[in-house]
Amino acid sequence: MRQRQGYVPQTRRVLRFVEGKAVKDAAGEDTWRAVCVSGDDNECGVDSGEMGGEGAVVKWMTVHAATTSHTRFKRSFSDYAILELK
Template sequence: MSRTAYRFVDYVTRQDPTGELSWSAVCVSGDEADCGAFSGETDEETAVKWMAEHTRDTEHTRYRRTFVDYATVEPKA
């Protein structure tokens, strides 16, 4: 009979500084249904500019923003 020893390791996640970040926004203004206009994945500055221009053109003021990054998983020290 053999014995098995299990070693448990705690991990931590960190933002990967080498990964490219991206932002997007979807217009969720509307009475009956969401507008649905989408900025596409872009950088933060462009996403903010897109929301401002969409508000200017449509008077819509409510958006769902998404931020995407890359992460690494490392053993906790």
């Protein structure tokens, strides 16, 4: 393989094992999301997008089910965390 210009050979680095702890960041927003995965060969795929509460996502799922009879969803939740290194 040809070396790229400015290539600097990797020097040996010692990676120290550091313990970390993830603490919830209260300043970050919690979000919920659901994607409709109803259907055998082709999943529906309609996506709620990120919403600010679990109740809002359940409401979105209910409305989607009412118009399509789709009742299977993949849900996800996200929040923010601050990593504290020991």
